[in-house]
Amino acid sequence: AQSVAQPEDQVNVAEGNPLTVKCTYSVSGNPYLFWYVQYPNRGLQFLLKYITGDNLVKGSYGFEAEFNKSQTSFHLKKPSALVSDSALYFCAKSRAGSYQLTFGKGTKLSVIP
């Protein structure tokens, strides 16, 4: 069973509109959850993380994510999309007892001018 699921291969959104990139995870203890972004021809960059505490986590570039334990989801959001947000987004989950991460398959976000 997939540990981290990103149900959408691609998300298209108009510039200025709110965006959501979805992520769900399989339950195993109290996982740490992460979002990374990959711009074209570059490595992954850390965006934000949920460890504990407030369910709404704020990160870089105006992104935020909401941890929902009952729905086992950690969706990435931004109130107003920019063309420069177009990239590949990966959700990741920590593995119990190690420093490894399990990544989702990625969602390509395209922001249309």
Added chain:
Amino acid sequence: DVKVTQSSRYLVKRTGEKVFLECVQDMDHENMFWYRQDPGLGLRLIYFSYDVKMKEKGDIPEGYSVSREKKERFSLILESASTNQTSMYLCASSSPGQNAYEQYFGPGTRLTVT
């Protein structure tokens, strides 16, 4: 800022060749990782290391080996390259403790095996 560098951005090798991919980080991180990235499959962990001369298999270690002789350097070795190892290879590092899960990635090496 943490900097993770990889020896090549693009590499073309022939089937059966021995291939070395080098990764160097400059922030004294204990933890280092090698992933491969394929479209539709996301990132898959090949090997990782928590200390010098220490290595552990990830999810897809077959056909690969690693070497960590110095703390800052983590090498991925393809003993006999095959066409199904054509992929993007990403190296990452992280510090121990509270921020251990926050991994810093290199720019990647796109390897083509012909």
